[in-house]
Each structure stands twice: as structure tokens, then as C-alpha cells.
Amino acid sequence: xxxxxxxxxxxxxxxxxxxxxxxxxxxxxxxxxxxxxxxxxxxxxxxxxxxxxxxxxxxxxxxxxxxxxxxxxxxxxxxxxxxxxxxxxxxxxxxxxxxxxxxxxxxxxxxxxxxxxxxxxxxxxxxxxxxxxxxxxxxxxxxxxxxxxxxxxxxxxxxxxxxxxxxxxxxxxxx
Amino acid sequence: xxxxxxxxxxxxxxxxxxxxxxxxxxxxxxxxxxxxxxxxxxxxxxxxxxxxxxxxxxxxxxxxxxxxxxxxxxxxxxxxxxxxxxxxxxxxxxxxxxxxxxxxxxxxxxxxxxxxxxxxxxxxxxxxxxxxxxxxxxxxxxxxxxxxxxxxxxxxxxxxxxxxxxxxxxxxxxx
DNA sequence: TAGGAGTATTTCGCATACGAAACAAATTCG
DNA sequence: CGAATTTGTTTCGTATGCGAAATACTCCTA
Numbered sequence: 001x002x003x004x005x006x007x008x009x010x011x012x013x014x015x016x017x018x019x020x021x022x023x024x025x026x027x028x029x030x031x032x033x034x035x036x037x038x039x040x041x042x043x044x045x046x047x048x049x050x051x052x053x054x055x056x057x058x059x060x061x062x063x064x065x066x067x068x069x070x071x072x073x074x075x076x077x078x079x080x081x082x083x084x085x086x087x088x089x090x091x092x093x094x095x096x097x098x099x100x101x102x103x104x105x106x107x108x109x110x111x112x113x114x115x116x117x118x119x120x121x122x123x124x125x126x127x128x129x130x131x132x133x134x135x136x137x138x139x140x141x142x143x144x145x146x147x148x149x150x151x152x153x154x155x156x157x158x159x160x161x162x163x164x165x166x167x168x169x170x171x172x173x174x175x
Numbered sequence: 176x177x178x179x180x181x182x183x184x185x186x187x188x189x190x191x192x193x194x195x196x197x198x199x200x201x202x203x204x205x206x207x208x209x210x211x212x213x214x215x216x217x218x219x220x221x222x223x224x225x226x227x228x229x230x231x232x233x234x235x236x237x238x239x240x241x242x243x244x245x246x247x248x249x250x251x252x253x254x255x256x257x258x259x260x261x262x263x264x265x266x267x268x269x270x271x272x273x274x275x276x277x278x279x280x281x282x283x284x285x286x287x288x289x290x291x292x293x294x295x296x297x298x299x300x301x302x303x304x305x306x307x308x309x310x311x312x313x314x315x316x317x318x319x320x321x322x323x324x325x326x327x328x329x330x331x332x333x334x335x336x337x338x339x340x341x342x343x344x345x346x347x348x349x350x
Numbered sequence: 351t352a353g354g355a356g357t358a359t360t361t362c363g364c365a366t367a368c369g370a371a372a373c374a375a376a377t378t379c380g
Numbered sequence: 381c382g383a384a385t386t387t388g389t390t391t392c393g394t395a396t397g398c399g400a401a402a403t404a405c406t407c408c409t410a
Contacts, residue, residue, distance in 0.1 A: 015315055016303050020296050022318040027202045028245045029325055035368080044395065063358065070203050075397045077360055082395075099358040099405045121195050127324035128191050135317055140190055142306065142314045143197040149302035150204055210398080219365060238388060250367050252390055257365075274375045274388045 030124035037118045042086075046071075046079050049120045051088065054105045055113035061100045088112065205299035212293045217261075221246075221254050224295045226263065229280045230288035236275045263287065 035045040043051065046069065053068055054060060060068070066076040080103060083089040088109035094100040105113060119125060128136060210220040218226070221244065228243055229235060235243070241251040255278060258264040263284035269275035280288060294300060303311060 012308065012311070015311055016300055019303060019311070019315050019318060020299060022315070022322050023198070023202060023299070024245055024296075026318065026321055026325060027198060029329065032368085033329075039369095046396070061358080062360095070199055071396085072398060073359065074361080074399080078396070081360095097358085097406070101359065121199075123325060123328060124195060124198070124321070125191055126328060127321045128194060130324045131317065131320065133187065135320075136187070136190055136194070138313060139317045140194050140197070142310055142317075143194060143201065145306065145310075146201055146299070146302045147197050149305045150201060150298060153298060153301060154204065154208075207398085214399095221366070236388080237390095246366085247368060248389065249369080249391080253366070256390095272376070272388085276389065 026124055026127075030121045033123040034118070034120050037122070038116075041112065041116050041118075043112075043116070044079075045120065047083055047088070048116065048118065050079060050083060050103075051105065051109060051113045051116070052120060054089070054103065055110065059102050059104050061094070061102055063100070065103060083109070201299055201302075205296045208298040209293070209295050212297070213291075216287065216291050216293075218287075218291070219254075220295065222258055222263070223291065223293065225254060225258060225278075226280065226284060226288045226291070227295060229264070229278065230285065234277050234279045236269070236277055238275075240278060258284070 031045060034048065038045050038048040041048075049069055050065065053065065062073060062076055062080065065080075066073045069076065080089060080091065084091060087106055090104050090106050092102050092104065094102050131139065206220060209223065213220050213223040216223075224244055225240065228240065237248060237251055237255065240255075241248045244251065255264060255266065259266060262281055265279050265281050267277050267279065269277050306314065
């Protein structure tokens, strides 16, 4: 039989397990509440995200939308389908490039966006308020480091979003 | 018109946005790769998680399983249905409490568990290796603080997990 | 300038994921 | 004891979420 691993190693494994577990907890629970809050306005979580993104930016192609939401195009197609049926959003073929579909809010969608105060992932955002400014900076630094490792592991093909103010970068998300 | 918010506040909001964005990135990308890796063994992501949980513990009720996986019972029912069809897992009514369904690996499931080296969320776990022990401790502390805030916000109804959801845990330490 | 490579979107089939309601067994309480 | 309540699981309907293949269009190059 193998020797039991040394103490420090075992301890580190358990710390990693706790980190993974907590990350999943924070993500899933925040997502769950976002969904529940969105429901009171007849929206789903991702639909809320779409509305907030479009209301901030005005017009996005389907691919831009799917990148902002960290999901695949085929997923967003379905979300937009349902939102279009609900008259929240409108598709229009681009004139410069007739392959791309531009997505905009309808008046109804715009009105809804204004009337819904909830931000996607608001539970998690509120939790962040309990951190001090210093803690928040530390957390961001550590998460960014992890992000970099992950992007490297995925093969640098995917460019990282610039850490600060990119031209019209925008945030995400409530899936 | 409203005054623009003061600099520090604006900066803080952007930091929060970046944290949310990065959290989602880490979670979704890790999940995506786990799924892809599991596929080479004819498993899905959640199925891999089930196999690893059961192979470590032996037997879990459906509710215990769903708590460990942070999903709802109705979701796990479907996952177990498909795994049962694939002869990876077996359901058995408990004798003490005939409402409870115990889930165990079949020999085939046990063999598969041994032959699959992948841990769920392994991409994220590997990224954690790039942190120093001190950084990992700091990260865990900050995430735990957020977890606590979130649980409080959800109303203390939900008890914090005791590190693992094992059915008959030997509690050597409080926690 | 025709054709091939590449890009944007949709379609399809499948596997989560959720809440609400239906069921069944256990527990509580009058 | 027996009805009311609680708890564990399943069923149902709907919405993501994904990869692979199909479509439609653009760009590049021989």
C-alpha cells in the first residue's frame, strides 16, 4: 500500500477542495437568485443579462453577445429567439456584412430594461460590498492570476480581456 | 443631470465587475473542459462528478448526492436515470427509511471510476497550483467571507456544509 | 473571376437545470 | 389510533447549454 501523503500536501489538497467548492457555491447560488429575481419581471437570468447589455450599449451582434455572456452562439440563438417572440428584442441583418445579425431592444424591451433595477449576479455583488477595498483588490489580483493560468492552459489562442478600461468593454452575466 | 460618481466609487464598481466577470470565466471554462475531458470516457461532466463522489464514499442517497453537487433533486434524478441505463449505477430503496433511495456504483461504474484519472474542475485545480501556499490561504479566506455573506443574505435557513456531505462522517474536528 | 477557405448564424439532438406538483413513506400531534 | 404535516423522490414543462453539421455570406488567391 502507498504511504499516506505528507501532512502539508494533504492540507493543501483539502484547501483546494474547499476553494473549488466555495467557488461553485458562490456562482450557482448567485445565478439561482438572479434567475428568481428576474422571474418577477417575466425574464430568465440570461434574458436579464441580454437586456442589461443591450440597454448599456445599444446594439450587438449575436457573436458579440455570446462572447459577453461567455456562452456559445447556438445557445444565444435560442435565447434571442424567445426574446424576439416576446417582443423584447429585434434582429436585423447588418448592411456592411450580411452574415451578421445585429440585435437591438424593442421599445418594450427598452422600457423593461429601465424598470428592472436588478443587476445580474447581484447577490454576489452585494457580498462583495462586505469586503474592504484592500480585500477586494487582493481578491481581484488572485482571481486574475488564476484567469491567466487558465488562459495559458487553454492555449493562448484566446486573448485575455484587458485588465482595465477597454474601449467599450462590458460585463456579464447571469446565466 | 446627475453628477458623475466620485473616482473611488467608479473604480470600485469596475473592480467588482471584473471580479464577477473573472469568477464566471473561471467557473464556466473549467466546467467546459471537465465536460470535454469526461466525454473521452463516454461520460458527461456531472456524471463524472457522481462517479467520483460515489467511488470515494460508497453509497449516497439522492438528496445527499444533490447537496454535494449543488443541484436540485429533480436534476439529479435525471442524471441517475441515464447512468442507470448505462449500467454505471444502481438504485436501491433504503430499509430503514423506505422513502430514501440509495445510489451505488455497479462493478462497471467502479471500474470506470478507477480508470478515469480526471478530477471534476481539474482545469481550475491546476490553476490553483500556480498560487503560493500563502496566496491559496488568502484566497480561501476571502472566498469564505463571501460565502458567509451570501449565506446570511439567503437567510440562515441553509446550514453551511461540514466540508463534505458524507452520510456518516466521523467528526474529528469542529469547523 | 471562379472557387476555396474562412466567418456568422442557425438547426438539431442531447444533457443538464430549475420550480411546481404529484406521490409515497415517516413523523407529529390531537 | 388517525388525520395533518413533513420529508424524499419522481414527473412534467420550459429554458439553458453544448458540439456538430448545415447555411449563408465574405474574403482571398490562383
